[in-house]
Amino acid sequence: MAAPLNCELVQLKEGEEIGKFAVMKKLGEGGFGAVYMVKDKDNDELHALKVESMAEPLQMLKLEVVVLMELNRTERPRHFCEIFGKGQKHNFNYLVMTLVGKSLQDLRTTSPLRRFSMGTALSVGQQCLEAIMDLHQIGYLHRDIKPANYTVGRRIIAEERKVYMLDFGMARKYIKDDGTLRNPRKLAGFRGTVKYAPIACHIQREQCRKDDIESWLYMVVELIRGHLPWRNISDPKDVGQKKKDCRKEKYKELFGGCPRKLMEVFPILDNGKFFDTPDYAAITALCKEAIVICGVQEFPYDWEQ
Incomplete structure (x- = not known):
């Protein structure tokens, strides 16, 4: 699926802060949002940040948060990322999660x-x-x-x-x-x-x-x-x-x-x-x-x- 023409992808700059997380670099982007590497300023741990515009008609990130939260509540989430933060800032929703390797x-x-x-x-x-x-x-x-x-x-x-x-x-x-x-x-x-x-x-x-x-x-x-x-x-x-x-x-x-x-x-x-x-x-x-x-x-x- 491609992003609608009237919906711009959220672009963050290196060093920009989302709560206690500082943007390090962009890892990639898809039709509905982008993924960045961020650092937790409290402990220097690296995580992944996914962002999605609030103007996006299909709010896919909200569903992802719901599913991951339910998975994180299970006894042993063997194959799923942990959530470290979530919320809204300016014109986008965001999710901070486990930083993983190659697909x-x-x-x-x-x-x-x-x-x-x-x-x-x-x-x-x-x-x-x-x-x-x-x-x-x-x-x-x-x-x-x-x-x-x-x-x-x-x-x-x-x-x-x-x-x-x-x-x-x-x-x-x-x-x-x-x-x-x-x-x-x-x-x-x-x-x-x-x-x-x-x-x-x-x-x-x-x-x-x-x-x-x-x-x-x-x-x-x-x-x-x-x-x-x-x-x-x-x-x-x-x-x-x-x-x-x-x-x-x-x-x-x-x-x-x-x-x-x-x-x-x-x-x-x-x-x-x-x-x-x-x-x-x-x-x-x-x-x-x-x-x-x-x-x-x-x-x-x-x-x-």
Whole structure:
């Protein structure tokens, strides 16, 4: 998604202060805001600052704060950033959170073969699936699972083996306040990234928990192979059709070069209905079995060497 033409991105200068946090440098920007490295003036610790204009029609940062706050209240937020500050200043909302390392997307595309080793891909995939499960357990779907929305921790604090899930601006709560599941809408708009979106997105069907895992599977295949069969297709409808084909008679186009155990994920998902809890344990077990069968090691990860 791109920012509306009438909404300017928030730009902060080096040295500018947001509460007790001083801006060090810009780390990047997207359609709806920017990310900066900031220093806590009380203890010199480094964090990440996300900002979003109050004029932005889609207030994605507010949803991210809500989701992260709920995750931070859980007993063990294994794969999520900690919140160090939040609020409003001038014409923008801001969130101060854990400073993380490179995304899986950047790590893959800058690797010599543009893919991970089998051991790294399967091990990292398990961590990514754990994050999905933890998010689902607090009642939210992510709806934009992709390598760019996962990062590893910073090497300087010995977290280069830890995977973080990021960006909850497209998340949707699937559980009502009384604990019951929300009924699907008759028609749902496209949410996510075409390359990794589940088939449900392509047919405008309400997403459920197993759809996040379908996106996860596409991501893991790409981490292993370095590409997906629809990488050169631009039309979302054609991408959706290609995914349907790979789900059936052309499954080898998707899974060629991957452990056969990964082919067993789709049947697990297809056996589940809209309201069913996915069998996360069975899918994790398939990844573990694949590591053993392939005779590969999880560690060290590729970027540690």
